[in-house]
Amino acid sequence: MIQAQEIVTRVLAELDAEGSDRYDWELDFRPAINNTKEWLVAMYNKLFADNKLTEESLRELTWTGMWKLSNKSRFAFNTTDVGRHLWSIVAIYPKAEYITKSGAAVLTDEDYGQYDAERAFTRSKYSAKRVTAEERQQAYINPFAAGSDVFVCEDLLTYAYVNFQDYHGEVYDPDGGTIQAEVELIPALDNEYVAMTYLSYPEDVVDITDTIRFPDAMSNLFVQKVANMIAIKEDAQELRAYTEQELNQLVQLMT
Amino acid sequence: MATLRMLSGDIHKNLKQMSDDADISFAQVVFWVSFFVNKYRYTKAQQVDSGAYLSIFTEIPVSLFAVNSNPNEVVDRKYSELPVAIYDWDKDRAIKYITYSAFDDVCYPNFTGVTFMRTTPSTSKRLFMSPYEIPSPKNPYWYRVGNYLYFLGLECIDISSIEIGLITPFDPFSNCDLLDDEMADMEMFEYVERSVLDLGRFVMMLPSDQLNDATDIVTNQDSEVTKQKIVSVNQETPLYDPNVASPQQ
Numbered sequence: 001m002i003q004a005q006e007i008v009t010r011v012l013a014e015l016d017a018e019g020s021d022r023y024d025w026e027l028d029f030r031p032a033i034n035n036t037k038e039w040l041v042a043m044y045n046k047l048f049a050d051n052k053l054t055e056e057s058l059r060e061l062t063w064t065g066m067w068k069l070s071n072k073s074r075f076a077f078n079t080t081d082v083g084r085h086l087w088s089i090v091a092i093y094p095k096a097e098y099i100t101k102s103g104a105a106v107l108t109d110e111d112y113g114q115y116d117a118e119r120a121f122t123r124s125k126y127s128a129k130r131v132t133a134e135e136r137q138q139a140y141i142n143p144f145a146a147g148s149d150v151f152v153c154e155d156l157l158t159y160a161y162v163n164f165q166d167y168h169g170e171v172y173d174p175d176g177g178t179i180q181a182e183v184e185l186i187p188a189l190d191n192e193y194v195a196m197t198y199l200s201y202p203e204d205v206v207d208i209t210d211t212i213r214f215p216d217a218m219s220n221l222f223v224q225k226v227a228n229m230i231a232i233k234e235d236a237q238e239l240r241a242y243t244e245q246e247l248n249q250l251v252q253l254m255t
Numbered sequence: 256m257a258t259l260r261m262l263s264g265d266i267h268k269n270l271k272q273m274s275d276d277a278d279i280s281f282a283q284v285v286f287w288v289s290f291f292v293n294k295y296r297y298t299k300a301q302q303v304d305s306g307a308y309l310s311i312f313t314e315i316p317v318s319l320f321a322v323n324s325n326p327n328e329v330v331d332r333k334y335s336e337l338p339v340a341i342y343d344w345d346k347d348r349a350i351k352y353i354t355y356s357a358f359d360d361v362c363y364p365n366f367t368g369v370t371f372m373r374t375t376p377s378t379s380k381r382l383f384m385s386p387y388e389i390p391s392p393k394n395p396y397w398y399r400v401g402n403y404l405y406f407l408g409l410e411c412i413d414i415s416s417i418e419i420g421l422i423t424p425f426d427p428f429s430n431c432d433l434l435d436d437e438m439a440d441m442e443m444f445e446y447v448e449r450s451v452l453d454l455g456r457f458v459m460m461l462p463s464d465q466l467n468d469a470t471d472i473v474t475n476q477d478s479e480v481t482k483q484k485i486v487s488v489n490q491e492t493p494l495y496d497p498n499v500a501s502p503q504q
Contacts, residue, residue: 144283153431155260156282 001060002212002219004205007033010223015231023230025208032229034204036222037212041087041202043250048088052251055090055199060213062090064197066098066119068107070174071190074182075113077164077198082115084200093124094159094185096195110191112174113182121195128159128185128194136162139186149187160186217253221246256437257444259427263288266448270455277459284451285427285434291450292425295443297342300422307439309351310423312338313365314416317406326401333406337399341421347373347399351420357393365418371397371406379407 008029012018023029047053056062065082067075077086104118129146131139139147139160147160164181185194202213214222267284270277300308315335320328341349353371374382374396382388382396390396390408397404404419427433438444 144280144286146280151282152429153427153434155431155434156285156428158280158282 002214002216002222004029004033004208004210004212006219007212007223007226008208010219011227011230014223014227028230029208029226030205032226033212033222035229036225037202037204037214039225040214040218040222040250043247046247047251052247055088058199058215060215061087061199061202062197063200064121064195066096066116066121066193066195067113068116068193069185069189069191070113070182071110072167072174072184073186073188073190074167074184075115075194076180076182078115078180081117085203087199087201089130089161089163089183090197090199092128092159092161092183092185093121093195093197094126094128094189094192096124096193097122098193098195116193119193124195125155126157126159128161131160131162131186133162133165136160136184136186147186157187159189162186215253221249221253257441258435258437259285259288260434262438262444262447266451266455269452270459273456274459279455279458287451287454288447289425289427291447292443293342294450295440295446296425299440299443300342301344301348308422310339310421311366312419312421315419316416317409317414327403329405333409334403335406335417335419337402337404337421338419339421339423340426341423344422349422350397350399350404351422353397353404353417353419355395355414355417366420369393369395371395371417374398374407376400382407 008025011029012020012023015023017023044053044058048055063084069075079085098119098121100119107114107116131146135145136147138145139149142148143150145160146158149157151157162184164183166181168177183196200213203210205212212222263281263284266288267279267281270279270284296308315338317333317335319333320330322328323330343349350373352366354366354368355371356365356368369392372394375398379390379396379398382390388394392408392412395406395408397406399405425433
């Protein structure tokens with residue numbers, strides 16, 4: 001993780017402004033750091049989409065939690081319960097095994113899937129494959145499509161999940177409208193436990209003592225970008241080429 | 256020793272190494288493996304007198320249809336339903352035997368009781384012309400109609416069930432244990448693996464510009480169709496041949 005204080009110190013050194021009041025935390029550094037964080041998120045999204053990096057490379061933002069599915073085989077990512085914002089799903093493990101503490105509460109509501117902070121994932125034989133809303137229907141006619149329940153042998157099943165969709169309507173309102181869009185597991189695993197490994201969206205820094213949940217290897221890139229945003233003019237070159245250069249730099253730093 | 260899971264896992268991994276973006280599930284590989292295993296067994300079991308692929312089904316009920324229903328369901332004819340699919344060999348040879356126990360005490364195995372002989376609807380009339388062949392409870396016959404086995408000679412007695420010995424296909428989709436059972440005929444692995452990989456290569460023979468290589472740039476070279484290397488167009492991959500000595504012999 002990168003300390004905001006360290007970024008500030010190194011940018012001041014870069015700008016030869018140590019001990020100067022020229023640059024202010026609230027006016028200069030905080031917005032620049034948060035903008036740099038957003039810029040990095042956009043860069044990572046591009047690299048994930050291009051298969052140049054995997055989500056697991058962001059160790060500081062990777063979490064695994066347990067959810068109990070609803071009787072519709074769905075669960076929602078409730079930011080308040082989890083305490084983090086979701087960036088991206090890395091993997092979903094159906095039929096997850098877990099450890100729990102003695103006296104842990106048993107979730108009894110079957111109408112909506114819930115996050116269970118009192119259970120910790122240990123292992124699962126399965127990993128669900130992401131399918132689009134269109135591909136989900138294939139599971140009902142093609143036994144080899146992910147999500148099909150045709151095979152008797154569990155080892156031959158390929159579980160699948162459909163990404164977040166809001167199913168709310170007049171006849172489907174499992175939690176009084178408070179839950180958000182839900183992930184659906186197929187074939188149905190009603191009221192069973194699943195584990196999800198996900199990337200949390202990096203939080204904005206507020207104070208100079210905060211940390212930024214990005215790998216330490218990002219420090220130099222982060223310092224350069226913050227310095228660019230505050231004071232240093234970028235090289236005069238085509239924006240696309242410049243972005244490509246930054247993407248390559250990011251890949252090199254992460255590998 | 257090797258299992259179907261090992262064989263399929265190895266092939267799955269090899270196919271993924273050939274094309275890591277290919278969406279080929281483990282179940283698909285097991286499916287491909289199963290039909291080459293069946294092709295091998297179909298050939299071998301006709302040439303070898305072995306009980307390796309014999310499956311015995313006991314207590315198969317003998318029933319009567321209450322009404323006629325086309326096709327194949329004829330009222331008042333005793334029949335049993337084949338419990339599983341079988342290889343379709345000449346003269347229904349996949350049905351190795353059908354018996355019922357004629358012993359009052361069960362000291363002897365069922366298949367030492369009365370054995371059914373095979374006939375067909377078009378040839379069975381001749382049986383009634385010979386006192387030595389006429390269908391009777393001691394000399395019953397069967398004929399196959401689709402998935403049904405109809406009987407001749409049991410019309411005047413009541414039997415509730417029969418025992419059948421069948422040469423059955425390899426079916427890992429209804430018998431999950433097959434995934435982890437050791438495979439008896441390991442000599443077929445080379446044939447099965449090579450055949451599945453060939454099939455996999457054929458399935459994945461796509462223009463490379465349709466493969467996701469994480470780049471937006473398409474060159475002329477990318478749009479060329481990938482061609483499979485043809486080893487021989489005249490010779491099939493050899494199946495079981497008892498006259499050819501294996502390398503170990």
